[in-house]
Amino acid sequence: MNHLEKYVLVINPGSTSTKLALFLFQESGVAEKVEKTVEVPLQIIEEKPHYLDQISFRLSQVRSFLKENGVSENQLVCIASRGGPIKPLPAGTYKVTKHVCDDIMSGRVLTTHSSLIGPVVAYNLSQEWGIPAYFTDPVSVDEFIPEAKVSGLPEIPRYSALHALNMRAVARKYADSVGKTMDDLTAVIAHLGGGFSIGAMEKGRLIDSTNPNEDGPFQLERAGSLPISDFVDYIYDNWPDLKALNRRISGKGGLVAYFGTNSFKDILSLSKEDKNKALVLQAMYYQVGKYIVAMNAVLKGSAEVIILTGGIMHNPEAIDGIKRYTSWMKKPYAVYPGGYEMEALALGAWRVMKNVEPLKDYEVSDYGN
Known part of the structure; x- marks a missing residue:
């Protein structure tokens, strides 16, 4: 890919696979360049049935995806991850922080689901590469009357x-x-x-x-x-x-x-x-x-x-x-x-980085204790 172009890396984990995508980061929005679903081998699932034990393997999938598409980490503007059922939150885009990962790792979540590995993987990479990571509109969005x-x-x-x-x-x-x-x-x-x-x-x-x-x-x-x-x-x-x-x-x-x-x-x-x-x-x-x-x-x-x-x-x-x-x-x-989930994640990150909408605050709570 063009080494002058900048991208949003999108990570969307499931129980048996990980959807990955690169979206071109533009002034007017994002444009998908490549998307791929990579399988999680049955051996990994059997050896590490709990999704949080698969972090290192899922990280390796992301690295391989970037390498095969000729994109280096310094071409990435940010990471956009699926949020999963974290805890009840207003709709919007949130930064993946240590507090988010601590809640996931300690089980302070609405319910367990393999998608929760996404923010943890994104946070690890964001710390290593020095770029922000975000999640948008998780399944635990709560705006009920x-x-x-x-x-x-x-x-x-x-x-x-x-x-x-x-x-x-x-x-x-x-x-x-x-x-x-x-x-x-x-x-x-x-x-x-x-x-x-x-x-x-x-x-x-x-x-x-x-x-x-x-x-x-x-x-x-x-x-x-x-x-x-x-x-x-x-x-x-x-x-x-x-x-x-x-x-x-x-x-x-x-x-x-x-x-x-x-x-x-x-x-x-x-x-x-x-x-x-x-x-x-x-x-x-x-x-x-x-x-x-x-x-x-x-x-x-x-x-x-x-x-x-x-x-x-x-x-x-x-x-x-x-x-x-x-x-x-x-x-x-x-x-x-x-479904438009991959595009929606990339656009959510784009909107907050371009100040089109404000970044939401993820407050540490004792939810789930």
């Missing part, structure tokens, strides 16, 4: 965990397309990928949303909301251990439990061959539509647009299936298939 946090049991409140990064990215894209800022936008946003988040955005703030691991429609691999009494009976009758139970409802639930595959392309094909499977797929559209309507109710009917995003939205049949239950609201639709 108080009513959204009340459940039917005081000891089990609802909490915010959602695909905030992509939801806010597409909201910003839509707002730009109609000559508005995201802070002026009120919309229902449905992220429908591997997990589903259906949220209500009021003036740029996600004031309520389904939680892909807790409630909402059933998804590709997740069970969503379940009949609670029957679920309690199921737990006692089957005596599963906690890990197996969690795996059943998040990993082996949802469409994969009915179809035996998490490939939506295969699910569409199978639904055309089997009327029972067709009913299950229709039920998923039904549930997605039901929660879209519910989130518009949260907004008192004021949503100006329904935004659909995520990998499932590459399929026109899925879009039509959802509209069957929501078109009566007479709202316009904006569809952004796939």
